[in-house]
Amino acid sequence: MTRFIFNRLLQSALVLAVMSFAIYGLMGLMPGDPIDLMITSDPKITSEDAARLRALYGLDAPISERYWHWLSGALSGDFGFSRMFARPVFEVIWPALANTSILLGLSFIIALMIALPLGIIAAVRPYSGLDYGINLFVFAGISVPPFWLALLLMMLFAVVLGILPAGGTAEAAGASGFWQGLKYLVLPIASLTIASIGGHTRYMRASMIETLRNDYIRTARAKGLSERQVITGHALRNALIPVVTIIALDFGYLFSGALVTETIFAYPGMGKLIFDAIMGNDYNLAMITLLFATAFTLFGNFLADVAYTWLDPRLSFGESDQ
Amino acid sequence: MTETVHRPQALLWARFRQHRLAIASGSLLLILACISGGAPLWLHLLALDGQTVDLFNRFQPASASHPLGTDELGRDLLARLIEGGRISLLVGLTAALFASAIGTAIGLASGYFGGRLDAFLMRCTDGIISLPLLPLLIVLAAIDLSKLGLPEAVVTSENASLYRICVIVALAGWTTVARLVRAETLALRERDFIRASTAQGATSLRIMRVHILPNLAASIIVATTLSTGNIILLESVLSFLGLGIQPPIASWGNLLTNAQELIWEAPQLAFYPGALIFVTVIAFNFLGDGLRDALDPKS
Numbered sequence: 001m002t003r004f005i006f007n008r009l010l011q012s013a014l015v016l017a018v019m020s021f022a023i024y025g026l027m028g029l030m031p032g033d034p035i036d037l038m039i040t041s042d043p044k045i046t047s048e049d050a051a052r053l054r055a056l057y058g059l060d061a062p063i064s065e066r067y068w069h070w071l072s073g074a075l076s077g078d079f080g081f082s083r084m085f086a087r088p089v090f091e092v093i094w095p096a097l098a099n100t101s102i103l104l105g106l107s108f109i110i111a112l113m114i115a116l117p118l119g120i121i122a123a124v125r126p127y128s129g130l131d132y133g134i135n136l137f138v139f140a141g142i143s144v145p146p147f148w149l150a151l152l153l154m155m156l157f158a159v160v161l162g163i164l165p166a167g168g169t170a171e172a173a174g175a176s177g178f179w180q181g182l183k184y185l186v187l188p189i190a191s192l193t194i195a196s197i198g199g200h201t202r203y204m205r206a207s208m209i210e211t212l213r214n215d216y217i218r219t220a221r222a223k224g225l226s227e228r229q230v231i232t233g234h235a236l237r238n239a240l241i242p243v244v245t246i247i248a249l250d251f252g253y254l255f256s257g258a259l260v261t262e263t264i265f266a267y268p269g270m271g272k273l274i275f276d277a278i279m280g281n282d283y284n285l286a287m288i289t290l291l292f293a294t295a296f297t298l299f300g301n302f303l304a305d306v307a308y309t310w311l312d313p314r315l316s317f318g319e320s321d322q
Numbered sequence: 323m324t325e326t327v328h329r330p331q332a333l334l335w336a337r338f339r340q341h342r343l344a345i346a347s348g349s350l351l352l353i354l355a356c357i358s359g360g361a362p363l364w365l366h367l368l369a370l371d372g373q374t375v376d377l378f379n380r381f382q383p384a385s386a387s388h389p390l391g392t393d394e395l396g397r398d399l400l401a402r403l404i405e406g407g408r409i410s411l412l413v414g415l416t417a418a419l420f421a422s423a424i425g426t427a428i429g430l431a432s433g434y435f436g437g438r439l440d441a442f443l444m445r446c447t448d449g450i451i452s453l454p455l456l457p458l459l460i461v462l463a464a465i466d467l468s469k470l471g472l473p474e475a476v477v478t479s480e481n482a483s484l485y486r487i488c489v490i491v492a493l494a495g496w497t498t499v500a501r502l503v504r505a506e507t508l509a510l511r512e513r514d515f516i517r518a519s520t521a522q523g524a525t526s527l528r529i530m531r532v533h534i535l536p537n538l539a540a541s542i543i544v545a546t547t548l549s550t551g552n553i554i555l556l557e558s559v560l561s562f563l564g565l566g567i568q569p570p571i572a573s574w575g576n577l578l579t580n581a582q583e584l585i586w587e588a589p590q591l592a593f594y595p596g597a598l599i600f601v602t603v604i605a606f607n608f609l610g611d612g613l614r615d616a617l618d619p620k621s
Binding site for chain 1: 466469599
């Protein structure tokens, strides 16, 4: 098991290293460069000045050299300054990370609390009216454009009913206190939750139906256990194995969801930071936020693999990494 | 003795017909395709025009001359929706077919040749699956095409944003098909009829084209249908964020870009385009589901 985990971690580190080069290269392909931005803010810079500045900052060097320079800085803990915030990038990232953790964590838990029971209910009575209804809901959940859902919620609760704010944070609005803060979280959490319930419910239902076909379930029923005991005592734990894996794999989609939701609700988290950094040509910040999102996603995949081998003792560790 | 002979197509149709939602979805998509495909004709017949700016008639409610009202520049909303649908469906289908072609080629090569090639291709596929999709697509959508050394005419052409979005979305969407095709190719490769044709001296290319690909058709069709919905969603998200299809070309996604600031004045502007995306995507999902039930003998 230790060896398996080690190999898997090594693999993730390799992907991360390759991605850091790829992202760095893509950044170089974005319109303009830092000197162009200086020229826009100071029209007195001549083209000779610009060339001199490019040489001074090493921007005329080939991409591999510039990447090496960035990497050696990054490895010694120097990730550079954010252009938009005029602060070291790490000072910008921490608060955003805290905000995103609250948003993603809460919506993740709420989504599971709704989706798993729904999936089980649907699986216990397959092809019933209830199953049919849940199935419709699932399809609606995976087909709804997440940004449109957010707009609809905003229209209903902020414009028509006027009971919740349309976006932003309590601090920005000058309000304080726990409940005020919570008010600003309701709509982003609701839209993220609704968007992810569909998929989770679907996996849970499929896995539960599969599990209930097993012989040991028939045995459990034959010895007179109530249906409730059969489900919770015998079927549930086995049915959860594939679900846990798929949910861990979905970690990556969390960032995509956060990007859209946070941008719409002007919620100051990592998703909005990534978007703003790319749009605002804040290269250092974009680089590090994108790498962070990649690392987070890779970690989710790593967890999925470990969880899978750990939960299912039939899998041998040696085989799964060959 | 009379015996009715069922042709496979008839059986398939009988199974598919039971899936009422899939039938309804298929019909709906056909209607949408007809409306979008004949957009110029319909707009001419309805005497509507989505391009004319009329600043004296902004945010008009529904009326006889503007069946769904007007937008922030006084353009007719229904006409914009029809033109947008034409682009959204066209881009969605093109990108889905493109993605499915890439996925099929990679999956076939990987499954048929096996060995190191398989290991390499599948590692790449896993790597792409384990990346944060949307943030990276946004970077791809933001890069300056002229720095890639593409000819000036392509970069500055009016349709550049269309080509770019098709390529970007297809690059992200091929993995599911590749994995599916690989898995089925692996299983088929060991079957006797493949061995027989190898023994007869058929080339790899011929075996893949004549013997393997037709057997994969059903799965590829289902996967492509299901992924078309996702790809339309992805395109609409990117266009909504201002990175996909660029105005003045209308798409359902970019019709929503301005709608957010206008939800207080004109909530209907935010409602219709999103509702159309939703209906289209759910129809593709139901259709794919129905096709899978009909084509998969195990179900």
